[in-house]
Amino acid sequence: xxxxxxxxxxxxxxxxxxxxxxxxxxxxxxxxxxxxxxxxxxxxxxxxxxxxxxxxxxxxxxxxxxxxxxxxxxxxxxxxxxxxxxxxxxxxxxxxxxxxxxxxxxxxxxxxxxxxxxxxxxxxxxxxxxxxxxxxxxxxxxxxxxxxxxxxxxxxxxxxxxxxxxxxxxxxxxxxxxxxxxxxxxxxxxxxxxxxxxxxxxxxxxxxxxxxxxxxxxxxxxxxxxxxxxxxxxxxxxxxxxxxxxxxxxxxxxxxxxxxxxxxxxxxxxxxxxxxxxxxxxxxxxxxxxxxxxxxxxxxxxxxxxxxxxxxxxxxxxxxxxxxxxxxxxxxxxxxxxxx
Amino acid sequence: xxxxxxxxxxxxxxxxxxxxxxxxxxxxxxxxxxxxxxxxxxxxxxxxxxxxxxxxxxxxxxxxxxxxxxxxxxxxxxxxxxxxxxxxxxxxxxxxxxxxxxxxxxxxxxxxxxxxxxxxxxxxxxxxxxxxxxxxxxxxxxxxxxxxxxxxxxxxxxxxxxxxxxxxxxxxxxxxxxxxxxxxxxxxxxxxxxxxxxxxxxxxx
Numbered sequence: 001x002x003x004x005x006x007x008x009x010x011x012x013x014x015x016x017x018x019x020x021x022x023x024x025x026x027x028x029x030x031x032x033x034x035x036x037x038x039x040x041x042x043x044x045x046x047x048x049x050x051x052x053x054x055x056x057x058x059x060x061x062x063x064x065x066x067x068x069x070x071x072x073x074x075x076x077x078x079x080x081x082x083x084x085x086x087x088x089x090x091x092x093x094x095x096x097x098x099x100x101x102x103x104x105x106x107x108x109x110x111x112x113x114x115x116x117x118x119x120x121x122x123x124x125x126x127x128x129x130x131x132x133x134x135x136x137x138x139x140x141x142x143x144x145x146x147x148x149x150x151x152x153x154x155x156x157x158x159x160x161x162x163x164x165x166x167x168x169x170x171x172x173x174x175x176x177x178x179x180x181x182x183x184x185x186x187x188x189x190x191x192x193x194x195x196x197x198x199x200x201x202x203x204x205x206x207x208x209x210x211x212x213x214x215x216x217x218x219x220x221x222x223x224x225x226x227x228x229x230x231x232x233x234x235x236x237x238x239x240x241x242x243x244x245x246x247x248x249x250x251x252x253x254x255x256x257x258x259x260x261x262x263x264x265x266x267x268x269x270x271x272x273x274x275x276x277x278x279x280x281x282x283x284x285x286x287x288x289x290x291x292x293x294x295x296x297x298x299x300x301x302x303x304x305x306x307x308x309x310x311x312x313x314x315x316x317x318x319x320x321x322x323x324x325x326x327x328x329x330x331x332x333x334x335x336x337x338x339x340x
Numbered sequence: 341x342x343x344x345x346x347x348x349x350x351x352x353x354x355x356x357x358x359x360x361x362x363x364x365x366x367x368x369x370x371x372x373x374x375x376x377x378x379x380x381x382x383x384x385x386x387x388x389x390x391x392x393x394x395x396x397x398x399x400x401x402x403x404x405x406x407x408x409x410x411x412x413x414x415x416x417x418x419x420x421x422x423x424x425x426x427x428x429x430x431x432x433x434x435x436x437x438x439x440x441x442x443x444x445x446x447x448x449x450x451x452x453x454x455x456x457x458x459x460x461x462x463x464x465x466x467x468x469x470x471x472x473x474x475x476x477x478x479x480x481x482x483x484x485x486x487x488x489x490x491x492x493x494x495x496x497x498x499x500x501x502x503x504x505x506x507x508x509x510x511x512x513x514x515x516x517x518x519x520x521x522x523x524x525x526x527x528x529x530x531x532x533x534x535x536x537x538x539x540x541x542x543x544x545x
Contacts, residue, residue, distance in 0.1 A: 092376035100509040106375065159377060204512035277509070296453050296505070298445065303438070306376035309369060312440040 047087040047164065050074035050148060053233035056090045061235040062119055064138045065243075068146050069230055072166055076147035077224075079162065080322070084304075084315065085152060088161040092306050094237045098155070099258055100207055101190065101197040102239065108199075109239035116196050116259070118243040127264035128183035131176060137243055141229060143176070144168035148233075149226055149247075154288045154321045156252035159303045165247050166230030171221045173263070179217070183265035186220040188213045188246060188257045206277050213246065213257035214270030214284065216330075224249055224326050227260075250323040252286045283340040287331070288321035292340050347414055354415045358422045361389050362429070379437025386433055390426035391503065394496055395520055397423055402527035405536040417473050420492070424470040427463045455505035462498040465491055493528070496521050 047053065050072075061069065079085035099109035121137040146166050154160045174186065190211040194200040200209050219225065226247040229236060236242040241258025248255045254274050274282035281295050290300045299317055307313035320327050365385050368374045374381040397419040400412040439445050450456050469489055471477065478485050500518055507514050526532055 088376065096376050104508060104510040104513070159380075161376070199510065202510050202512055204515055205510050206507075207509050293452075296455060298449065303377065307379065309378050309382075309437055312379055312437055314440050314442070 047232075050164075050233060053090075056232045056234060059234045059237065061230075062138070064142070065229065065235055068141060069166060069233065069235070072146040072148050072233075074148045075150070077149040077151070079150055079152065085150070085162045087150060087164055088305060090232045093161055093163055093231065094240060096161075096305070097239045098157075098253065099199075099239055099241065100205070101199045101209075101211065101259070103199050110237075112198050113238035113242075116238045116242065118238065118259075121243045121261075123244060123260060124262045125173070125177045125264075126262070127187070127266050128180040129265050130178040130180060137229075140173070140244075141168060144172050146230070147226075151224075151226075151247060151249035152321055153247075153249065153253050153256070154302060154317065156254055156282070156286070156294060156299075158294075158297055158299060158301070158317075159305050160315075160321075161305050164232055165226055165228040166233070167226045167228035167247065169223060170225045170227050170246070171223065173227060174217075174220055174265070177263075177265065179265045182267045184217055185266050185269050186215045186217060187262075187264045187266050187270040188215075188260050189262040189264075190257055191259045191261045207273050208276065210261075211257060211273045212270060212276075213255055213272045214266075215248065215255070216269075217265075218330050219248070219327075222327060222330065224323060250288055250320040250327045252288060254282070255286050285331075285336070285339050287327075287336060287340075288317060289319060289336055289340065290317040291319075292337055347411070350411055351415060351418065354418060358393070358419065361385070362426075379433060383430065383433040383438060386426055387430045387503075390423055390430050391499055391517060393419055393423035393426050394492070394499060395517070395524060398492060398496060398524050402524065402533075402536060405527075405533070406540050408537075408540060420473060421470055424466045427466050431459075431463055455502050458498050458505070459502040462495045462502060465495045465498070469495075493525055496525070 095110045096106050097109040098106070099113065102109040102112040122134050123137060123140050124132075124134050126132045146168060148164055148166050150162060150164045152160055153163050170186075190209075191197070192200060192210045199205060199207075215225070226249075228241070228245050228247045229243060231237075231240060236245065238259075241256075241260075244260045245258040246256045246260065255272070269284060272282075272284060272286075274286075275284055288299075293299050301314045302317045304313045304315050318324070365374070365382055369378040369382065397416060400416045400419065403409075404412045435441060435446055439449070450460055469492060472481060472485065472488060481488060500514075500521055503514055503517065527536060
């Protein structure tokens with residue numbers, strides 16, 4: 001359970017922008033987009049309330065998942081600056097993905113992931129735990145309350161989106177697994193199935209499948225760390241990592257591993273896939289940090305998507321993606337330049 | 341009288357064909373069909389377009405040798421200039437749509453990032469070739485014109501290096517372009533270059 005202590009940065013009911021002002025800003029931005037591209041941001045929807053997901057296409061969630069979603073604690077975590085952190089349209093979040101199992105282009109996952117079989121799905125919890133095993137997704141999810149959390153997702157490629165996830169805190173899963181004293185890290189693995197995942201069939205792939213990610217145990221136990229099973233009031237589309245993905249909002253997006261089949265508590269720091277490919281570019285921590293550039297581009301700012309041609313929507317990137325209050329303490333004394 | 345008109349139609353046709361991708365991408369952006377980051381959509385497509393133009397330009401000489409068709413030589417300068425135009429638009433897209441015309445950032449990025457430096461060198465090279473592609477410059481340069489314009493192969497290598505540096509997880513697409521480039525470059529090796537016309541003769545008999 002997430003223990004909530006009110007912080008100065010918290011959002012209050014009174015902070016919510018009235019819809020009329022919100023819409024006028026949209027219109028203003030749509031006007032800016034002008035110059036032929038005209039109504040670039042017009043079709044964008046407000047999603048001011050959880051009930052506003054009516055334009056989001058229905059998925060095909062199994063009954064147990066639909067039921068869990070219907071009992072969600074809506075808006076459990078919301079952005080502190082709703083003026084800036086406007087929820088991206090579902091269409092963009094579900095069509096602009098990095099999910100290399102389904103190809104390396106941004107639109108490849110939406111094109112190729114449809115055939116991924118996500119029902120039934122099982123997750124192995126193993127390693128340094130007293131209570132491991134193989135669980136069906138239903139058994140895995142059932143004991144926990146679903147929460148909706150609106151997080152900023154900051155990609156290492158210097159773009160970001162605001163996304164309303166549905167899921168359960170990873171901490172609950174780890175507590176249930178009952179880690180032994182040897183457990184220091186959590187290691188995650190994505191499904192390997194070349195028949196369903198064309199990216200895994202490529203002989204030119206640089207990733208040694210499965211895709212692997214890892215967190216320090218305290219990072220995994222942080223209340224912000226979420227195991228998502230849905231977004232926008234429905235189950236996850238396949239291209240967004242169905243049926244189970246990690247969301248670690250203060251780290252670059254590649255840490256938020258998709259289509260998880262295995263969660264292992266381990267003693268040694270895991271080597272995550274991107275670190276294995278290019279250790280000089282991607283580290284284990286991958287905390288969002290405007291002061292440490294990627295070797296090939298600056299991380300000082302980001303493009304908040306969707307944007308339009310003549311307003312790239314540059315905003316300053318915040319330390320820990322704006323979640324410093326919640327996570328900075330974990331890294332006290334750690335050289336974040338060396339441990340990027 | 342009829343023959344020159346055919347060549348004019350051919351050249352105009354090539355001009356329109358080379359313009360079409362730009363119009364198509366612009367249309368996609370105007371219709372909100374270019375995804376949540378239209379600037380990046382243009383940047384990447386125009387960049388790949390520039391590589392296509394360069395590969396097409398450089399394939400004209402071997403094609404002429406293979407077929408002896410006059411039409412290929414007639415569009416070489418045009419496609420070379422299209423390469424320059426695409427590459428320039430690629431840089432403009434980056435400066436305008438990605439950096440939002442933040443000149444300070446552009447300055448620091450160009451100096452700091454190897455793949456951008458390589459891209460800038462390639463573009464500078466293209467600009468030099470473009471500036472010396474007119475008749476006046478050809479006359480002035482005389483015998484030096486040809487060796488100067490053979491730098492287009494070095495520019496192709498730089499463009500592929502620029503592309504290679506941004507490949508993330510899968511090399512397939514890059515490898516296809518690199519293979520085509522290697523094939524075109526191979527046709528300029530003297531032993532291969534000598535055999536190309538023979539191929540044509542064997543073919544026509």
